[in-house]
Structure formats: C-alpha cells, structure tokens
Amino acid sequence: MDVMTTTASLTALAPAPVWARRAAHAIALCALPSGLWRVAMASGVYVGYSDQVLRDVFDIPGWGVAYVIGLSVLAEVAALFPLLLVSDRWRPLAPRTLAAASWTASAVLVLLALWQLVVAFTVESRTYMESGTAQTVWWFVFAPLFAIPALMTAVTWSYARRHRTRARA
Structure with missing residues (x-):
C-alpha cells in the first residue's frame, strides 16, 4: 500500500447510512407542500383567503408576491x-465546519x-380563511414542516458521528 492510497482512505468520509440519506431527502420533500401552497397563493389560486384579505393583509398583488415566492425558494434551498x-x-x-454549521442549523x-407551532395556534392568519376545508388543507401542507427538526437532527448526528469516526482513525 503506497502513501497516496493511505492518505486517500484517511481523508474519505464513510458513506452515509441509507436511513440518513432517506431522511435528508425527506427534509426536502417536507418543505415542498407549503412552498407550493405559497406559490399558489402568490399566483392568485384560491387557497382560502378572499381577494380583499390577499390585498389588505398579504399585499398580493404587490410586494407580497415577491415576499411569498422568496420565502418559498429560501425554505426549499434550506431544506436541500x-x-x-x-x-x-x-x-x-x-x-468540521460543515458539522458545526449543521448543528447550528x-x-x-x-x-x-x-x-x-406558536404561530399556528395564535396568529390571526388562520382566522382570515373563509372555510374549514381551506384550514384543513392549510394544516396538511404545513404539517410536514414539523418533521424537519427531528430529521435534520438525525442527519446531523449521523454526519458528526461519521466525521468523529474518521478523525479517530
């Protein structure tokens, strides 16, 4: 075994377990429904808010469109x-920097x-919705966001553990 092979094997990180890969992909998928819902809202598709509420509260059409689309893009990039x-x-x-950034994330x-959770139970945006069906859809598209912290923590733990194992070798 030559020096190059030994160095390459020490710098290579162990492959991520299958469950960690699936969890990382699930995070991206969890952010997708709420992002699509926001894009639909910005596009003028009826999502439960009247035109007056969209204009007066969310400023759609107006700067609210850029805000809602930007929030959707930012959330999906973060989920990736x-x-x-x-x-x-x-x-x-x-x-080491990536591990610290992921623990922070x-x-x-x-x-x-x-x-x-606090926003979902206290903010008045839900009260602007015109029907119970719209609120039910709202809950279904935003509910997957609550799985992201647990999934992200698991993926980060897996990465940190693989990195620690490599550092000891």
Missing part, C-alpha cells in the same frame, strides 16, 4: 442543505418549528 451532509460528491466546507430548525 442536509443533502450536503449525506453526499459523497461535493463538500463546499471543511468537514438543527438548533435553528428546532426553534423555528416551535415558533411555527
């Missing part, structure tokens, strides 16, 4: 971040999920 932790192809940061996502 865990794929970096299970990918063997491209690593934009050093493993996990903590932020847990706080965000708690904040979303």
Whole structure:
C-alpha cells in the first residue's frame, strides 16, 4: 500500500447510512407542500383567503408576491442543505465546519418549528380563511414542516458521528 492510497482512505468520509440519506431527502420533500401552497397563493389560486384579505393583509398583488415566492425558494434551498451532509460528491466546507454549521442549523430548525407551532395556534392568519376545508388543507401542507427538526437532527448526528469516526482513525 503506497502513501497516496493511505492518505486517500484517511481523508474519505464513510458513506452515509441509507436511513440518513432517506431522511435528508425527506427534509426536502417536507418543505415542498407549503412552498407550493405559497406559490399558489402568490399566483392568485384560491387557497382560502378572499381577494380583499390577499390585498389588505398579504399585499398580493404587490410586494407580497415577491415576499411569498422568496420565502418559498429560501425554505426549499434550506431544506436541500442536509443533502450536503449525506453526499459523497461535493463538500463546499471543511468537514468540521460543515458539522458545526449543521448543528447550528438543527438548533435553528428546532426553534423555528416551535415558533411555527406558536404561530399556528395564535396568529390571526388562520382566522382570515373563509372555510374549514381551506384550514384543513392549510394544516396538511404545513404539517410536514414539523418533521424537519427531528430529521435534520438525525442527519446531523449521523454526519458528526461519521466525521468523529474518521478523525479517530
């Protein structure tokens, strides 16, 4: 065994377990329904709000369209971040930096999920909806967001564990 082979084997990170890969893909899929719902709202598709509520509360049409579309894009890009932790192809940061960033992202996502629960139960945006069916659809498209913190924490834990194992070798 030559020096190059030994160095390459030490720098290679163990492949992510199948469950971690599936969890990372599930995170991206969990963010998709709410993003599509927001895009539909910005596009003028009826999502339960009257035209007056869209105009007066959400400023759609107007700057609210850019805000809602931007929020959807930002949420989906953030939901794609865990794929970096299970990918063997491209690593934009050093493993230790990526591990720290992913733990930070996990903590932020847990706080965000708690904040979303508070918003879901207290904010008046639900009261603007015209029907119970619209509220039910709203709950179904936003409910998957609550799985993201647990999934992100699991993917991050898997990445950190694989990185620690490599550092000890």
